Amino acid sequence: PRTPLASLSDDELAGFLAEQQEAYAALRARGLKLDLTRGKPAPAQLDLSNDLLHLPSTATDRDGVDVRNYGGLEGLAQLREIFAELLWTSPDQVICGGNSSLTMMYSTIVDFLLFGGVDSPRPWSQEEKVRFICPVPGYDRHFSMLASFGIEMVTVDMHQDGPDMPAVEALVKDDPSIKGIWIVPTYANPSGAVVSQEVAARLAAMPTAAPDFTIFWDNAYAFHHLTEVEAKSADILTLAAASGHPNRPIMFASTSKITFAGAGVAVLAASKPVIAWYLKHLSMGSIGPDKVNHLRHVEFFGDAEGVRAHMRKHREIIAPKFAAVDEALTSGLAGLGVAEWTRPTGGYFVNLDVLDGTASRVVALAKEAGIALTPAGSSFPLGHDPRDRNIRLAPTFPVLDEVRTAMAGVATCVALAAAEKITADRSGPT
Numbered sequence: 539p540r541t542p543l544a545s546l547s548d549d550e551l552a553g554f555l556a557e558q559q560e561a562y563a564a565l566r567a568r569g570l571k572l573d574l575t576r577g578k579p580a581p582a583q584l585d586l587s588n589d590l591l592h593l594p595s596t597a598t599d600r601d602g603v604d605v606r607n608y609g610g611l612e613g614l615a616q617l618r619e620i621f622a623e624l625l626w627t628s629p630d631q632v633i634c635g636g637n638s639s640l641t642m643m644y645s646t647i648v649d650f651l652l653f654g655g656v657d658s659p660r661p662w663s664q665e666e667k668v669r670f671i672c673p674v675p676g677y678d679r680h681f682s683m684l685a686s687f688g689i690e691m692v693t694v695d696m697h698q699d700g701p702d703m704p705a706v707e708a709l710v711k712d713d714p715s716i717k718g719i720w721i722v723p724t725y726a727n728p729s730g731a732v733v734s735q736e737v738a739a740r741l742a743a744m745p746t747a748a749p750d751f752t753i754f755w756d757n758a759y760a761f762h763h764l765t766e767v768e769a770k771s772a773d774i775l776t777l778a779a780a781s782g783h784p785n786r787p788i789m790f791a792s793t794s795k796i797t798f799a800g801a802g803v804a805v806l807a808a809s810k811p812v813i814a815w816y817l818k819h820l821s822m823g824s825i826g827p828d829k830v831n832h833l834r835h836v837e838f839f840g841d842a843e844g845v846r847a848h849m850r851k852h853r854e855i856i857a858p859k860f861a862a863v864d865e866a867l868t869s870g871l872a873g874l875g876v877a878e879w880t881r882p883t884g885g886y887f888v889n890l891d892v893l894d895g896t897a898s899r900v901v902a903l904a905k906e907a908g909i910a911l912t913p914a915g916s917s918f919p920l921g922h923d924p925r926d927r928n929i930r931l932a933p934t935f936p937v938l939d940e941v942r943t944a945m946a947g948v949a950t951c952v953a954l955a956a957a958e959k960i961t962a963d964r965s966g967p968t
């Protein structure tokens with residue numbers, strides 16, 4: 539076992555720093571060009587769905603609907619049935635839309651701003667202030683979306699079973715300007731956390747000052763298991779309905795990381811009044827979705843079990859990459875007391891927390907060595923990580939060997955930045 543860096547004598551620390559500087563020089567000399575920035579499926583994962591390129595085999599669906607024509611704003615019935623089963627709701631509470639759930643989240647918030655929701659006293663744009671609770675670390679695009687609307691973000695900590703509930707409950711209780719919260723309930727981006735049944739029940743039941751407080755339940759990774767123990771998402775729609783807040787949660791999902799990231803199908807699920815509200819506004823901007831793509835997906839999956847079976851093929855491709863991340867970090871950093879990281883059981887990310895005040899330095903060092911990492915702080919609103927310690931790793935896109943190489947390099951950068959920082963802290967003004 540290694541000695542934690544902070545416990546080394548000054549001489550030992552100087553020796554460690556020199557070693558890391560040497561290792562880093564060797565890393566730079568390799569002239570790598572590797573990218574761990576975004577959670578994209580690898581080409582081998584996309585290949586799993588290549589049959590879609592030859593589907594659908596017919597122009598009419600099971601019910602005789604001609605998918606080539608206009609209409610059917612809520613999406614193809616058979617696909618809604620599949621997602622209803624997967625998300626534990628009923629088909630009339632599911633809308634299948636275009637290729638992006640992020641677009642559905644965006645238009646949902648625009649509708650709240652312009653028109654108000656089912657339970658809103660007035661449009662959010664007429665409120666003096668609108669604020670959202672943002673569990674951190676979280677998904678950068680959720681935060682940049684809110685920032686673009688001028689919606690204020692209040693952070694709470696994301697724990698392994700969901701957001702810090704006492705903090706959430708205290709915020710929503712008395713302050714009617716708190717209108718929403720982002721939740722990625724299953725294998726969260728980036729922490730891998732899974733919202734427990736208990737936390738979900740509290741979110742559903744908690745008293746809120748705003749009558750139209752909304753849970754944006756972004757279940758982007760609902761089926762994206764990395765082990766045989768498949769986490770089940772809490773049934774937020776039923777919990778909320780049972781607690782007397784049926785319109786509180788709006789659920790989103792998509793097949794972006796199931797079939798094709800650029801040509802999948804996005805899904806929204808909610809109470810029937812919320813579905814009617816969403817469709818009413820959608821109908822002003824659309825005559826119907828791409829039902830050809832819907833039918834293509836119906837034929838490809840067959841049924842809900844088809845989706846689950848397909849996800850097991852993804853697991854075979856990406857689980858070894860997550861194992862490689864853990865191996866590289868363990869071999870480079872375990873025992874040094876300068877890093878903690880997650881071993882997610884699903885999703886697309888590993889959350890790496892380095893020594894406070896060194897994340898930006900690690901990302902810069904990696905960049906110099908040809909390893910692109912997501913900018914430090916990107917998992918926080920406005921890109922600001924108050925402790926400058928959080929780094930999101932996305933190992934799915936590169937091939938396995940590249941993940942190994944890149945992560946060994948990242949470990950070197952983490953150790954070097956930590957040694958530099960501890961050295962500087964010791965020689966600083968006393």
Ligand code: PMP
Pocket residue numbers: 577637638639640641677722727756758791792793794795799804
């Ligand atoms: N939500 C989360 C939490 C994500 O990580 C992502 C990125 N895949 C998205 C939404 C985007 O989903 P879509 O491709 O359906 O827009």
